[in-house]
Amino acid sequence: MSDHWKQIEKEMESIRAKNLYRQCKVTTGIDFCSNDYLGLSKHPELALAFKNALENETVGSTAARLVRGHRQIMEDWENEFSLFVSSEASLTVANGFVANFGLIDTISDSRTMIFTDRLNHASILDGIRISGAIKKYYNHLDLDHLEEQLERAIVGEDTKSKKKIIVSESLFSMDGDKPNLQRLVALKKKYNTVLVLDEAHSFGVFGEKGRGMAFADLSREEIESIDYRIYTLGKSLGLEGGIIATTKLGRDHLVNRMRSFIFSTASMPAIYAAAIKSLSLLRNMGQERIHLLHIADILRMGLVEHGFAVAPTISHIIPILMDSEEQALYYSAELQKEGLDVRAIRPPTVPTPRLRVSLNATIQESDIRNLLANLIRIREGKKANF
Ligand SMILES: Cc1ncc(COP(=O)(O)O)c(C=O)c1O
Known part of the structure; x- marks a missing residue:
């Protein structure tokens, strides 16, 4: 051996x-x-939407979206989803893991400081690792600790030019608890950081019509001040896929720079058709x-x-x-x-x-x-x- x-x-x-x-x-x-x-994964109307879509589309997408893998149904889905979560734009990728991992890698480099809740999901932590950014853990849900770290970061002159990113889940997957979102947004504003909020587990359950925790706890202005929100199709929506909701500029940047989007075959087109159905069921x-x-x-x-x-x-x-x-x-x-x-x-x-x-x-x-x-x-x- x-x-x-x-x-x-x-x-x-x-x-x-x-x-x-x-x-x-x-x-x-x-x-x-x-x-x-x-329970949407076993909803008969969702299964039917998926089956019908398979008849109208190729089964596999055949290529990355920037090549021949892109379809009108993907744009229709992303427009509907963006409207639902009050985002200028959104980008769908293979799954939630890729969404976090790819996003964080794309918007960070070795001069970026990322402030992460100690219990954030592996996809967030791995995104930080692969980006080479400087990782600053704060204790789980402890936003005083986060603020201390932010204060410390701005004291050193040479760190002033560094981009700072705060990243947190809005409902923690293994603990079922949540951060004070208003304070998180306030800290983002006070320290002029980027904020990434992972709504994977709250979407479909919390907020008006299941729009997620941000909609339960924040004003429209506060929601729109979050730079990136991460959602997944694999949980409440009963399918598979990951979604990054952001500005039009932010989406455009990801389409041009996010390696796990650019260099990977697009998901099956039928998933996007089913996603539209799933969203219409979920909201009701x-x-x-x-x-x-x-x-x-x-x-x-x-x-x-x-x-x-x-x-x-x-x-x-x-x-x-x-x-x-x-x-x-x-x-x-x-x-x-x-x-x-x-x-x-x-x-x-x-x-x-x-x-x-x-x-x-x-x-x-x-x-x-x-x-x-x-x-x-x-x-x-x-x-x-x-
Ligand atoms: C908080 C969080 N973000 C992202 C993901 C990854 O999502 P997906 O399962 O769609 O890859 C998970 C998966 O459990 C998660 O718990």
Whole structure:
């Protein structure tokens, strides 16, 4: 065996020894772990829109959008989406990961300072890494800490010419909590920084007609002062793709400079046609949004009442903190046996092991009661094991 494969084998052994081994599992049971928050991925009207589009378009786009991969339906989609989120323009890319990664790489260089919440998504952190920018972490949701870092950055004369970027999620994917968006925008203005806000998990659930957290917490003027907003088609919209909402100039710049856009085949045209349908369904799902937040309240209160360690979530993403990776895996396996698809999330995805329960609007109150009863049963039955 070559040195390379020996090293890989050793790494895998170490992953297993730490209970951090991961495997893709075929989906079964009631969905308590996807990001399909409105259940749109299985909506018959969306499936039909996708099927019809396949008949009218080539299946694959055949090339990058700057070559022969571009279609009218892509422009129609981006215009509709921009209108919906009050953005001058938007650009759709392969997925949300590419949106964050490619955007941050494109707008930064080694003289840029990027201020990032410690718990921002891997796509944001990897974008910073690949750009070569100077990374400044601030503690999770701690905007006093962010301001201290910004103050420190402007003190040094030589740093004055550096571009500064603040980047945060508007609803944290693994914790279900959110920053004070008004303060974030105020800091952006006070320190004259660029602001990138990732709306991946709030879109479809929060804000008027599901427009996202910015619409729940900010004025129109504040929203429009955010330089880039990131959305994904892969969560509430039930499809796949990433969207960067920005100014016309910002979009034009990305089309000319963003390597992961320029040098990659455009997504299947049918996805854009389906996206238009999905957006028209999503905006009218007010009852589903109310139901989703209602069942989230029931679960959160039930967990707290029964003494589970619940992270301070305000949303449909409810992390149940576990003492160890082993315990998280055990609970997940036991719940799976009951047909309840709850997954253990472990380092390095999160600093502390947990069950990340993410609810969707197709879940019934009886499912929530079933989940709670099983969590209690597992804890009572197996206390001795931990
Ligand atoms: C906050 C955040 N941004 C971006 C992404 C990436 O989006 P996508 O799954 O569309 O690649 C994720 C994925 O989970 C995410 O949690």
